[in-house]
Amino acid sequence: MAKRIDVSGLTAYYGSHKAIEDISMTVEPRSVTAFIGPSGCGKSTFLRTLNRMHEVTPGGRVEGKVMLDSEDLYGAGVDPVSVRREVGMVFQRPNPFPTMSIFDNVAAGLRLNGNYKKSQLNDIVEKSLKGANLWNEVKDRLNKPGSGLSGGQQQRLCIARAIAVEPKVLLMDEPCSALDPISTLAIEDLIGELKERFTIVIVTHNMQQAARVSDRTAFFNLAAVGQPGRLIEIDDTERIFSNPSVQATEDYISGRFG
Amino acid sequence: MDTTTQHNDAAPPLTPTGPGAHKRATRGATRPGDRIFLGLSRGSGILLLVIMAAIAVFLTYRAALAINKDDGNFLTTFEWNTGLLPPQFGIAVLAFGTVVSSIVAMALAVPVAVGIALFLTHYAPRKLSGPIAYVIDLLAAVPSIVYGLWGALVLVPHLNGLYGWLDDYFGWTGILSWQGGAPRSLLTVGILLAIMILPIITNVSREVFRQVPQMHEEAALALGATRWEVIRMSVLPFGRSGVISASMLGLGRALGETMAVATVLSPTFDIKASLLDPGGGTFAQNIASKFNEATEFGQDALIASGLVLFVITLLVNGAARMIINRRKEYSGANA
Numbered sequence A: 001m002a003k004r005i006d007v008s009g010l011t012a013y014y015g016s017h018k019a020i021e022d023i024s025m026t027v028e029p030r031s032v033t034a035f036i037g038p039s040g041c042g043k044s045t046f047l048r049t050l051n052r053m054h055e056v057t058p059g060g061r062v063e064g065k066v067m068l069d070s071e072d073l074y075g076a077g078v079d080p081v082s083v084r085r086e087v088g089m090v091f092q093r094p095n096p097f098p099t100m101s102i103f104d105n106v107a108a109g110l111r112l113n114g115n116y117k118k119s120q121l122n123d124i125v126e127k128s129l130k131g132a133n134l135w136n137e138v139k140d141r142l143n144k145p146g147s148g149l150s151g152g153q154q155q156r157l158c159i160a161r162a163i164a165v166e167p168k169v170l171l172m173d174e175p176c177s178a179l180d181p182i183s184t185l186a187i188e189d190l191i192g193e194l195k196e197r198f199t200i201v202i203v204t205h206n207m208q209q210a211a212r213v214s215d216r217t218a219f220f221n222l223a224a225v226g227q228p229g230r231l232i233e234i235d236d237t238e239r240i241f242s243n244p245s246v247q248a249t250e251d252y253i254s255g256r257f258g
Numbered sequence B: 001m002d003t004t005t006q007h008n009d010a011a012p013p014l015t016p017t018g019p020g021a022h023k024r025a026t027r028g029a030t031r032p033g034d035r036i037f038l039g040l041s042r043g044s045g046i047l048l049l050v051i052m053a054a055i056a057v058f059l060t061y062r063a064a065l066a067i068n069k070d071d072g073n074f075l076t077t078f079e080w081n082t083g084l085l086p087p088q089f090g091i092a093v094l095a096f097g098t099v100v101s102s103i104v105a106m107a108l109a110v111p112v113a114v115g116i117a118l119f120l121t122h123y124a125p126r127k128l129s130g131p132i133a134y135v136i137d138l139l140a141a142v143p144s145i146v147y148g149l150w151g152a153l154v155l156v157p158h159l160n161g162l163y164g165w166l167d168d169y170f171g172w173t174g175i176l177s178w179q180g181g182a183p184r185s186l187l188t189v190g191i192l193l194a195i196m197i198l199p200i201i202t203n204v205s206r207e208v209f210r211q212v213p214q215m216h217e218e219a220a221l222a223l224g225a226t227r228w229e230v231i232r233m234s235v236l237p238f239g240r241s242g243v244i245s246a247s248m249l250g251l252g253r254a255l256g257e258t259m260a261v262a263t264v265l266s267p268t269f270d271i272k273a274s275l276l277d278p279g280g281g282t283f284a285q286n287i288a289s290k291f292n293e294a295t296e297f298g299q300d301a302l303i304a305s306g307l308v309l310f311v312i313t314l315l316v317n318g319a320a321r322m323i324i325n326r327r328k329e330y331s332g333a334n335a
Helices: A043-049 A080-086 A102-113 A118-131 A151-164 A181-194 A207-213 A237-242 A247-253 B019-025 B032-069 B092-123 B126-141 B144-158 B160-173 B186-210 B214-222 B227-256 B259-264 B283-290 B296-326
Strands: A005-014 A017-027 A032-036 A060-068 A087-090 A169-173 A199-203 A216-222 A229-236
Touching (some): A017 A043, A032 A043, A032 A207, A216 A237, A237 A247, B032 B296, B092 B227, B144 B160, B227 B296
Parallel strands (some): A017 A229, A032 A216, A169 A199
16 A cells, blocks of 8 residues: 655756755655755755645746656656545645535545545545544534634644545645644654554654654755755664764754754 | 823823823823824714715605605506606516616626636636736726617627527526517626626636635645646635625626616516516616606605615625625634
């Protein structure tokens, strides 16, 4: 179910501005990979190239190759819509559909994908909400709007929505940056459970978080403002946080970074 | 923090009296700029209420004069004979014509306007959407008499084909049958009104669709939604109340439109079974065509019909507000 991501020589542009340059990495299935680095270094941009969300931005385009197992995401004739059905995404700010109930939010992706019987939908919604550790909190108010939940609950609702369609990969763009510490902990626990089933890539500004949740960590940086972001190194999280092979990584992690 | 921002009448004890000391103690509220602006804004607010009240009083008073002397039932009579003794007049035909032509206009204009707005915000390349939006603004700037002339000289002579087609395929419904009269009917009025209210509905809808938060659209995109599915899941629900408001603005214009209707319609004082039969009338058209030659009593009667239009507009707006409020808990963008 979970798939391996293999990126080679990926460069992404906003119009004529080169945002990230020549990034290559492999993400193993059923693992958590964290992207860290200073603001503007292209972590989020790179994340968004993995489900072809980058090209939604006007002027956004990509060179290079992203393989999902044996499938080239940027191959000729590949429909970005079907890519996004395989590679789910959770955003920085919780974004449940404000006009939909909790149930409809989780079922939204399923309804896009095909015809499900009501009983099937019920089962999948329950399973997804349980998978997102939200079921017990919302099971009595599935027909209430999702926007009435707390921020942390909304974010878990978004995770439930993303995993309901059984994606191969789950991308998370700073999923906890708008949440309080307790909600953050709930999401981090959840990530630990979800990696049994999905390949997870998470962008975070919180280095403790990267150390807590991830198996591998990638450090991104840019030479100067206006320069494209680059992948400095990617390694086992333990190694990155104890004995990184590049000096810049150590400077960033230990807070000595300009 | 300075706590002396209340008004002067609550003068605290222990402060020296006299105008100068007083002034200093209440400085926050009495800076000339603040006072002038407070006066201006409060005055504008009050002025609005006074004008509305004056209109309502004027309409009700003159209307009451006429309705008291009406020998027929003001609401159900199919006549407008203010010169008779006793006078007989009623608004049934006008209310029917106004409401029906506006419904036709809304049914034609709202879907097209929403379509144009979606095209401009979500489909058209930027190079194209600017000029198109400009042309639509121009449409809104055309005076209504010009629409009326165009309707009478261009639209009416070219509608025979459409009328024949409607009669062939939908004549059996009764409301779309055609006897072959000149197409100066409520349907034609509705078509013309639809063109006239298209720009305002389009513009307001476009603004609303443009304000859909990026994160709502990305939520749908990330689930693997196509462009149309993004519109259905994120854009339309978010824009719903805005589109309703836009439609109400258009409906308000359609209900009150005068010159264009008067130019196109051949007014009669009866209700035709078919939308395609020439005849009928609307409140505004009836007032415009009769007011100049009316006696004072005739004017009172026309004002009474104007009052009914006023009430219909109020009801429509109230209904729209109810629709917007009904699903309020769903409409909030999250914090």
